[in-house]
Amino acid sequence: MADYRKVAAGRKPFKRAYVAVMLWFVGRAIQATARVDKVVKKEFEALPEEFTFSLGVEPGGPHMIVGKNKKGRVKYMGWEPEGKHIDLKMEIKNLEAAILMFTFQESTAIAIARDRMIVDGEVSYACTVVRVLDIVEVYLLPRLIARLAVKRYPLWSFRHKYIGRARIYFRSILGY
Helix, strand or coil: CCCCCCCCCCCCHHHHHHHHHHHHHHHHHHHHHHHHCHHHHHHHHCCCCCCEEEEEECCCCCEEEEEECCCCCEEECCCCCCCCCCCEEEEECCHHHHHHHHCCCCCHHHHHHCCCEEEECCHHHHHHHHHHHHHHHHHHCCHHHHHHHCCCCCCCCHHHHHHHHHHHHHHHHHCC
């Protein structure tokens, strides 16, 4: 029995880097969308003061932490969850499931239905975060891809979608 060799799982550095970049950009886009879009702003107003949530990949994968301060402003808080009070922790079970979500082969709702995510916290807050993520994805992605990423694609006017998209991209890149 002892004459076999143990093989460690591969690290997958390119997939991990891709997911880390996506989480970084989506975190900054959530911050920007909360200042641009009225619906997202209203969703965050319904959350308690100093609410913080984390979306990450298990085991020990990249994370995205977004929080709301006392003034009600939404802020991307980086990727290190250690030392931060997190009210809602959403974890994607493995890197392959994260790749399916962030290459938009599978929507967030389908990933949850297929048990690819773990939620630690209030379910109603998780539903709010998923709605916010869907709106952010509609702004960030072209229609063809966004229809795969969200449950229902909204009927927005040309002005609402494209001017909002430009403002969100601008704010996300500059970080405010």
